[in-house]
Amino acid sequence: MELQLALDLVDIPQAKQLVKEVEPFIDIIEIGTPVVINEGLRAVKELKEAFPSLRVLADLKIMDAAGYEVMKASEAGADIVTVLGASEDMTIKGAVEEARKQGKQILVDMISVKNLEQRAIEVDAFGVDYICVHTGYDLQAVGKNSFEDLLTIKRVVKHAKTAIAGGIKLSTLPEVIKANPDLVIVGGGITAQDDRAAAAAEMQKMIKQGS
Numbered sequence: 246m247e248l249q250l251a252l253d254l255v256d257i258p259q260a261k262q263l264v265k266e267v268e269p270f271i272d273i274i275e276i277g278t279p280v281v282i283n284e285g286l287r288a289v290k291e292l293k294e295a296f297p298s299l300r301v302l303a304d305l306k307i308m309d310a311a312g313y314e315v316m317k318a319s320e321a322g323a324d325i326v327t328v329l330g331a332s333e334d335m336t337i338k339g340a341v342e343e344a345r346k347q348g349k350q351i352l353v354d355m356i357s358v359k360n361l362e363q364r365a366i367e368v369d370a371f372g373v374d375y376i377c378v379h380t381g382y383d384l385q386a387v388g389k390n391s392f393e394d395l396l397t398i399k400r401v402v403k404h405a406k407t408a409i410a411g412g413i414k415l416s417t418l419p420e421v422i423k424a425n426p427d428l429v430i431v432g433g434g435i436t437a438q439d440d441r442a443a444a445a446a447e448m449q450k451m452i453k454q455g456s
């Protein structure tokens with residue numbers, strides 16, 4: 246099980262500072278969608294250059310023209326690029342095809358997918374690398390989480406790695422770990438803490454010991 250730090254509400258210098266604080270405790274740096282909107286793929290490039298030993302995920306949440314967008318994110322240094330599970334089959338297949346050419350990986354974000362079980366089976370057959378259940382900020386605000394959804398994809402996904410994102414904190418991490426996803430994605434649960442290194446270190450410890 247790996248830990249991904251989601252950077253969403255920061256600029257590039259703040260992102261670098263944050264990663265510096267938690268670098269030993271994380272496996273993947275996520276350049277969040279708001280950061281890409283504000284800073285462009287330059288954020289991916291600069292963070293990859295600053296932390297070459299960590300993998301970088303570009304959270305583009307691609308919905309169309311995936312081949313082109315995966316190519317541009319790859320050129321910027323992304324190791325993993327996100328595509329929406331709600332997009333057309335040909336979009337997801339196009340993302341996978343381009344990622345293979347570039348030697349990169351695709352994470353499919355299942356945010357807002359209504360028929361999760363069926364769509365996860367379909368997306369799994371496209372050869373994607375990760376399938377991620379995700380409760381976005383808007384549903385987190387009304388008390389939702391993705392714990393049940395994680396159990397669903399753990400049951401039906403046979404090839405891809407499984408991931409979970411959305412509002413995960415130290416207090417809810419044990420429930421997530423119990424379901425044994427391959428990747429846990431945490432943003433505010435680390436970035437909004439007073440002692441971010443301590444929060445990330447504790448999360449890494451819990452993940453390593455499996456509880």
Ligand SMILES: O=C([C@H](O)CO)[C@H](O)[C@H](O)COP(=O)(O)O
Binds near residue numbers: 252253277279
């Ligand atoms: O993908 C995300 C969200 O849609 C904003 O772009 C976040 O990175 C993801 O939800 C993880 O962040 P937290 O919910 O703060 O843990």
